[in-house]
Amino acid sequence: MSTLTVTRRTRLSTVVLILLAPILIALIAAPWWAGRADLRLMGEIALYMSLATLWNLLAGYAGLVSVGQQAYVGLGGYLFFALTMLAGIDPYVALPLAALAGAVIAAPVAVLIFRLRGAYFAIGTWVMAEVFRLSFAQVSALGGGSGTSLSASIVRGMADGRAAREAMAWWLALGVAVLVIGAVVLFLRSRQGVALTAIRDNEVAARSLGIDIWRSKFIVYVVVGGLTTLVGCLIFLQKLRISPDAAFSVNDWTAFVIFIVVIGGIGTIEGPIIGTLVFFALRETMADLGTLYLIALGLVAIVIMLKAPRGLWGFLRDRYNIEIFPLSRRVTGLNKGA
Amino acid sequence: MSAILELNGVSKAFGAVVVADDQSWTLDKGEAMGVIGPNGAGKTTMFNLVTGNLAADAGVIRLNGETISKWPAARRCRAGIARSFQVPQPFAHMTVFENAYVAATQGAGLSSVQADKLCLDVLERTGLLEKSNVKAGGLTLLERKRLELSRALCAKPSVLLLDEIAGGLTEHECHALIQTIKDVRETGVSIVWIEHVVHALLAVVDRLIVIDFGKKIAEGAPEAIMQSDAVREIYLGLDADA
Numbered sequence A: 001m002s003t004l005t006v007t008r009r010t011r012l013s014t015v016v017l018i019l020l021a022p023i024l025i026a027l028i029a030a031p032w033w034a035g036r037a038d039l040r041l042m043g044e045i046a047l048y049m050s051l052a053t054l055w056n057l058l059a060g061y062a063g064l065v066s067v068g069q070q071a072y073v074g075l076g077g078y079l080f081f082a083l084t085m086l087a088g089i090d091p092y093v094a095l096p097l098a099a100l101a102g103a104v105i106a107a108p109v110a111v112l113i114f115r116l117r118g119a120y121f122a123i124g125t126w127v128m129a130e131v132f133r134l135s136f137a138q139v140s141a142l143g144g145g146s147g148t149s150l151s152a153s154i155v156r157g158m159a160d161g162r163a164a165r166e167a168m169a170w171w172l173a174l175g176v177a178v179l180v181i182g183a184v185v186l187f188l189r190s191r192q193g194v195a196l197t198a199i200r201d202n203e204v205a206a207r208s209l210g211i212d213i214w215r216s217k218f219i220v221y222v223v224v225g226g227l228t229t230l231v232g233c234l235i236f237l238q239k240l241r242i243s244p245d246a247a248f249s250v251n252d253w254t255a256f257v258i259f260i261v262v263i264g265g266i267g268t269i270e271g272p273i274i275g276t277l278v279f280f281a282l283r284e285t286m287a288d289l290g291t292l293y294l295i296a297l298g299l300v301a302i303v304i305m306l307k308a309p310r311g312l313w314g315f316l317r318d319r320y321n322i323e324i325f326p327l328s329r330r331v332t333g334l335n336k337g338a
Numbered sequence B: 001m002s003a004i005l006e007l008n009g010v011s012k013a014f015g016a017v018v019v020a021d022d023q024s025w026t027l028d029k030g031e032a033m034g035v036i037g038p039n040g041a042g043k044t045t046m047f048n049l050v051t052g053n054l055a056a057d058a059g060v061i062r063l064n065g066e067t068i069s070k071w072p073a074a075r076r077c078r079a080g081i082a083r084s085f086q087v088p089q090p091f092a093h094m095t096v097f098e099n100a101y102v103a104a105t106q107g108a109g110l111s112s113v114q115a116d117k118l119c120l121d122v123l124e125r126t127g128l129l130e131k132s133n134v135k136a137g138g139l140t141l142l143e144r145k146r147l148e149l150s151r152a153l154c155a156k157p158s159v160l161l162l163d164e165i166a167g168g169l170t171e172h173e174c175h176a177l178i179q180t181i182k183d184v185r186e187t188g189v190s191i192v193w194i195e196h197v198v199h200a201l202l203a204v205v206d207r208l209i210v211i212d213f214g215k216k217i218a219e220g221a222p223e224a225i226m227q228s229d230a231v232r233e234i235y236l237g238l239d240a241d242a
């Protein structure tokens, strides 16, 4: 028998890894080559990519089909406004603080909603989000039901001048996208990630092979809750204005995100990234069509679900057996094939 | 010899249907015990109760003298009980190697390096090594059964529960399987094996129990049990539809 080794690298993943550095540098340099509107759009793309990656970890891997992730986006927005405006905390300190608070709040929420199964779980997540929305609508210090704006002094304090502020908003969005995608890749490569991938495929077998399913899902829910809160902070830092309806919008922060993950390919890392790019390509080309645009989105979703039920990336991966992010462990040195 | 696994008065009913009826038996350390009985007798259910895939209504299950009846399935696996499923339960979108790797890292708690080594070793013994990089969802039924055995072995069990893994094999393959299980036993693993392929079972086990309607109706040396009236009755019935 020839010597066998186990590796994660594939030729494609090596190429991508080499390309990653120049791409990242180009993206960091975006404020020098991209226009103001483009920079804003790119920031939005980065934040949606983060939301989609997080929702995919939750639903695609842990099987926790939440339709209430707007709870954490809104929580993030409100926490950021509250920490900076009411508590006077430095915005750059408020960001990690809000993420931490989001995770801490997600823990008891998980204990509560994990008692629900299937459709009841989904409904439970939505009810939770509504509870969050109604609660924040009561806080008169944050504008109650009509919301409030981020005070100009805080915005000014983050960077000097408008251009610098816009660059800063982009870098933060890019940084969070890199953090979220990087964290999910590392997580899925870890022991916990192996357990989670097994759970994704077969809970009965996972349980019988020593995996504590509740614990795995709990960890995922709490981490995703914290990171979604962080993304929420940045979304409303970009918007500069918050209201309960915008903050806890099920359309903006969950429905579109589910669309992205489903067309991109649920249960893969690449899926949400590709889905986000497709979503924005559709949105930018068809935005002036009004409601027709929503109908077109629906059509795209239906066609993809019929023709490629595992999404665009799932289709490509099954067809060409490729993987951009090296997760799977391959045995090399086998006599046949390999 | 001391008991490694012990069932005492274990019962389970689905509604009015009793699928485990006051079952008591022990498995000694290093022993291999065979389980026979007609389809629907409750053999698989008995495994589900031992592994914690099902909770018993009554009775006590002990592993190395410790009561595990209330433990969740995952903890029982980490404590040393591993099983194969009669109806294979692969991680369909993971490769054969990764399926084994899950068992080695989670069930046996090995480090990545140790797990890689164990998985390659086990897959070679079960004849699945060439299929290492194939997605488990693409395997044939027989290959899936081998994967069940491989995964259970990668969990490094002290008690191995095998549920009908010899059906459908050629004579040559069956012979290889028997040798593999004998080798596993040599390493000190205690085995309970449910099997309809009686000659394979008899080549390995020291003792047989017979289950019918959820009840243990006979227990003893394999030859004596196979000659008994109770078994002849059951197997005459079984042969008719086999």
Ligand SMILES: Nc1ncnc2c1ncn2[C@@H]1O[C@H](COP(=O)(O)OP(=O)(O)O)[C@@H](O)[C@H]1O
Binding pocket: B014, B019, B037, B038, B039, B040, B041, B042, B043, B044, B045, B046
């Ligand atoms: N989850 C379940 N719910 C209801 N009945 C079940 C369930 N699992 C098994 N049974 C029933 O229990 C009986 C024993 O099944 P099983 O243990 O699979 O038998 P065997 O493995 O001996 O062929 C059968 O009548 C089967 O239909």
Ligand SMILES: [Mg+2]
Binding pocket: B043, B044, B045, B086
């Ligand atoms: Mg059975």
